[in-house]
Amino acid sequence: MKKPVALVLAIVLALGAIVFAQHNKSATPSVQVTLPASDHTVTVFAASSMTGSLTELAKSFEASHAGVHIELSFGSSSTFAQQINNGAPAQVFASASVKAMTDAGARMKNVQSFMSNQVVVAKPSTKYVEIKTAAQLLNDPRITWIQCAHEAPCGAAADKALKVAGVTSTPKSLEPDVKSVLAKLLAGEVDAAIVYHTDVVAHQELSEIAFADSASATTVYQIGEVDGADSIATEFIAYLLGPDGQAAFSAAGFNLVVPQ
């Protein structure tokens, strides 16, 4: 019984020694290659509607800041607000609504409104081309449609817009975030869905019918530093609010004019 144990032990020790030696060999030169700014990570929580534009902006920021890594996490703003409130280690939070930013609580610093987005009725661009208004399309008995849950920013904006537009039909599902609404629309499981204008811009196969009362369909995006953020996080926010950031967000379909 004792022999195999000793053998296994010897193998483990030998492997350990090899791994250790390899590790030391490769570690020494790489330290000299790395630039003086040692590896630095900025964790960003952002609304899923910013996925495309923010991913590109983060890449070009990393390219001009050696050793900096922007760790992006996209999801429902209201979920992030809860997580930040419970101490999640983010340094920057970009929210799709003022409410979600407020819910993130006292850990947020230097919060500012920086752009806005609108919920629209999205549909496959080849279908229902004759229908001109949101209420006409959604109230049509042949149409099945979905939206975000009332608790999510895209759902809250949808609720307001639908009420003003006089939509009386009800959605087939209240999805937890705009990503899952979009997924079901793109899969063809529904005829129409309430998503953001930016989502329609990002998908050629979709077209939109905007709500006539645009104020009721608008949600304001806010960005801020989370308690404990450092100077690079501040610099990244400044980059997003600067000309490069504004150009990218504008191209994605965001409105840079913030309604008061």
Add this chain to the structure above:
Amino acid sequence: MSAIRQRTVSRGVVVCAVIASAVLLLPILGLLWRVPWAGLLQQLSTEDSKKALVLSLETSVVSAILAVLLGVPLAWVLARGNQRVAKLLRPWVTSPLVLPPTVAGLALLVLMGRNGILGRSLYQLTGWSMPFTTIAVVVAGLFVGMPFVVLVVEAAFRQLPLEIEEAATTDGADASDIFWRIALPQSRNAVITGATLAWARALGEFGATLTFAGSLPGVTRTLPMQVYVALESDLPNAYALSAVLIAISLTVLYLLRSSLLSVWSSR
């Protein structure tokens, strides 16, 4: 008997057992600590909470019943049928056990969605599609729950001594007699255990249900989904609903403890 049992538990094992219990118990106790007991009934009587509670209980029970009706015959075929087929079939029919729930939901959508492989023809013929219906919730629960029935019941069927079946055959019993009058009664506890596990899995299912069925109060929004929604808007409500889920689970596990124990000890 009990004296021997006491002595066979060494101190090191006890330490591990204490750590294991802490890992399993502390999160549940922590959650119960946060539950607003004083306003519990009020929390649970909100319209969406009641709808989610009723929907979850109904759909998970139907899923479990269907899982037994369909899963037990499958288990019998795997245990006593062509073993080459069984060997090929077994990993596939039990795979939903380890599939990420979202993948399970996606698989169901690909098959039964309005643009799905079967769902498309169904929609064109009848104008009806499965996603966003309560039936979709039941099917999602069946898909993720039935493998438990198959796994547990097949194991029990395999333990039945072949001699009994041989003796019964000599006495003139046919194949259906052996299944109905010998195999099934002998494996009663395994069926109950499988059904319980299938039911529990269906009750707790989230990802597959959301992906395949959506989330609409009273139609497809089950308790776990209601908890998820409440997390973002109404934490006390989320705690209260979680307490209900814990209470239901503990009650069922407690009521079924004799069946569960005897299945494991018959191994």
